[in-house]
Amino acid sequence: MRVFSSDDLDRTLDFPTLIVELAEAMRGGFIAPHRHHHPIGRAGEPQATHLLMPAWTESASRAGLYLGVKVVNVFPGNAARALPTVTGLYVLQSGRTGETLAAIDGTRLTHWRTAAASALAARHLTRADSKRLLIVGAGALAPFMARAHASVRRYNEVAVWNHRPEGARRLAMSLADAGLNAKPTEDLEAAVSEADVISCATLATEPLIAGQWLRPGQHLDLVGAFNVSMREADDEALRRAHIFIDTDAALTEGGDVAAGILGGVIDRSAVIANLPALCRGAPGRRTPDEITLFKSVGAAIEDLAAAILVWRKSGGAEP
Known part of the structure; x- marks a missing residue:
């Protein structure tokens, strides 16, 4: 062995x-x-x-x-x-x-495969001309998320937000050392409005991303919130987005999508496809202006x- x-x-x-x-x-x-x-x-x-x-x-x-x-x-x-x-x-x-x-x-x-799964989904769900990436959270998974997303799209800018600003500063410096144009930010609402792709990897128990902040054409990647008592995006984000998941476990496990279904905010029919279906040819992003959301619970x-x-x-x- x-x-x-x-x-x-x-x-x-x-x-x-x-x-x-x-x-x-x-x-x-x-x-x-x-x-x-x-x-x-x-x-x-x-x-x-x-x-x-x-x-x-x-x-x-x-x-x-x-x-x-x-x-x-x-x-x-x-x-x-x-x-x-x-x-x-x-x-x-x-x-x-x-x-x-x-x-x-x-x-x-887990770090490697979680980030790779989100990047794989991003191939199907992000606009090809995406230029600005926002990383929400600065934990151990965050640098892998940034590098994985940067492997499938050419980002001119990578913003990093964390509930503790010093964590965002440290991560941004590390990503900059790795060759990404990364900078910390303390204004989450402004950073969301400016981003093309928003990737969240946090342990938040209350929503960080407000649906009213989102604009047409964005992609929201949610990999934290591993149980139904946790949330990274609010109900309005679920209502506005075209939703995709990694596997059908995300219908009943994890926060955000499963929590939205459990609370009656969205119906299961709001989930368009899972990652296996996307990889087998199911349509992903259909128009430049739609808001896409990918929820990962791990597979x-x-x-x-x-x-x-x-x-x-x-x-x-x-x-």
Whole structure:
């Protein structure tokens, strides 16, 4: 069994290749049953969440025979401990014999595949002439979101907003060092109005993005709000946008879309398509002026595809 650290993944993966692999996995050959989602109460701090996300490839899959599972813990209280909120481990196994091939840093794998999935959706949902990207949030996932989006569109400007301005300044400096024209902002409303693409990766429990701020032609990417008590965009944003999701789990899990359906703000029919359907040819953006919204709750198919890519690019043989 091989072990892959976060540094190993950063050396091995790149967004253009990973996005292609995710698109291929979404077209078929991968199976992911409903994930296990367990709340864990902890006195005196926010509720934690324990997730198990299994997936495997079918016999006819072009990817080969693999299976795997990601174990994820989300502990919001870790922010007060200066520890990561999300930690995880991915176990990749042979789909032929069941033997364990690799243990992979699940937190970093999640960063890469989450950002790549949003960028894949952006290929279908953003205007080709998008020039201004806004990153909302400055946590561990945020730099991956910026780099992934920048791999599918040529952005002249990248604005960064965070509820703590010093976090936005640090992220903007890091992105600038990586070659992006990134600058921090403290005026979220103005930044939203100026952006072509808005990507949110936060732990917000109240909406940050107001629907009345949105203008025709924008794309709103929502990857935070992992349970129905959390929100990144308000009801008006849901009403105004043409909505797309990563998988059908987003209809019942996570904030924003699932919360909107649960609260009667929108009906399930308001969701136009999921990411697999987009990758199989379903229409995405139809007009230059429509507002598109993509809600991601994470998919085990994405984890497995990313893990297989790590294994192969590191010289691992097909089982």
